[in-house]
Amino acid sequence: MRQHKLALCKDHFLEWIPEQTERFIKKYEMFTHEQKILVAVSGGKDSLSLWDILVRLGYQVDGLYLALGINEGINYSHESQRLSQKFADENNLKLHVVDIEKEYGKNIPQLSVISHRGEGRPCAVCGLAKRHEMNRIARDLGYDVLATGHNLDDEAAVLFGNTLNWLSEYILRQSPVLPSSNGLARKVKPLCRFYEREMTAYAILRGIEYIYEECPFADGSQSIFYKEALNQLETARPGAKLIFYLNFLEAKKSGNLFIEKNVEMQHLHPCPRCGQSTSTPDLCSFCRMIEKANATSTLL
Ligand code: SF4
Numbered sequence: 001m002r003q004h005k006l007a008l009c010k011d012h013f014l015e016w017i018p019e020q021t022e023r024f025i026k027k028y029e030m031f032t033h034e035q036k037i038l039v040a041v042s043g044g045k046d047s048l049s050l051w052d053i054l055v056r057l058g059y060q061v062d063g064l065y066l067a068l069g070i071n072e073g074i075n076y077s078h079e080s081q082r083l084s085q086k087f088a089d090e091n092n093l094k095l096h097v098v099d100i101e102k103e104y105g106k107n108i109p110q111l112s113v114i115s116h117r118g119e120g121r122p123c124a125v126c127g128l129a130k131r132h133e134m135n136r137i138a139r140d141l142g143y144d145v146l147a148t149g150h151n152l153d154d155e156a157a158v159l160f161g162n163t164l165n166w167l168s169e170y171i172l173r174q175s176p177v178l179p180s181s182n183g184l185a186r187k188v189k190p191l192c193r194f195y196e197r198e199m200t201a202y203a204i205l206r207g208i209e210y211i212y213e214e215c216p217f218a219d220g221s222q223s224i225f226y227k228e229a230l231n232q233l234e235t236a237r238p239g240a241k242l243i244f245y246l247n248f249l250e251a252k253k254s255g256n257l258f259i260e261k262n263v264e265m266q267h268l269h270p271c272p273r274c275g276q277s278t279s280t281p282d283l284c285s286f287c288r289m290i291e292k293a294n295a296t297s298t299l300l
């Protein structure tokens with residue numbers, strides 16, 4: 001790990017990752033051993049590794065898998081669900097499975113076509129549905145915290161994209177911990193300081209079987225482009241990604257983000273249908289999308 005000037009053998013690396021995770025959980029006051037945690041799993045290396053680490057650290061943690069119905073080409077959803085279930089079964093863990101099509105009558109690609117969002121790429125609809133469903137399940141099943149497997153590469157790419165486009169409100173909102181607020185679950189990202197390759201190494205060394213393929217719609221996405229740009233920077237200057245992200249968190253904590261003074265946060269109110277916070281007038285974007293999908297089905 002060039003950024004830490006540290007080289008570890010397998011055994012020490014497998015101890016180092018949970019130790020560091022525990023340190024981040026405490027540093028950012030994410031959760032305690034008394035709280036019930038729901039980890040969102042996608043069958044990928046990050047989320048399954050996060051689940052594995054939290055179990056090894058002795059936390060009370062169950063999994064949530066959202067079946068998106070993305071089965072073009074590589075059967076992405078079937079395979080990612082199979083691997084999530086396999087991990088849960090092998091470790092005697094509880095996995096909640098929510099099938100978007102069974103819940104709402106349409107899968108993610110179908111909802112995307114109906115709602116005319118994203119120009120053939122369902123990511124906008126997918127992100128909206130994932131956020132909504134994760135909040136709903138965490139709240140309805142009484143979990144204190146929702147944990148996701150975002151790693152440093154994910155977080156740095158989001159920050160980079162938002163900075164390039166100077167999206168001040170999004171920049172201010174980015175954090176390893178989002179406190180709960182009207183109808184929205186508390187969200188935490190315990191892996192946010194680990195490089196993606198550290199998580200890949202962890203999953204492989206722990207023998208976790210995960211889905212290697214990306215979702216077919218990830219190809220050519222903005223976030224992959226930003227990750228590649230940051231990787232070039234990292235190759236030339238080891239640690240650049242980590243410094244970019246950590247210095248941002250530090251500046252934010254000490255109130256030194258100069259944009260802060262100029263940004264007016266949008267007014268939020270509870271959606272009259274699902275109760276989750278929204279800035280859109282009347283229904284939240286998710287409930288509006290489902291209403292539109294239902295109206296379209298009635299016409300067909
Ligand atoms: Fe959803 Fe897009 Fe991610 Fe695929 S790449 S899982 S469609 S957000």
Ligand code: ZN
Binds near residue numbers: 288
């Ligand atoms: Zn709603």
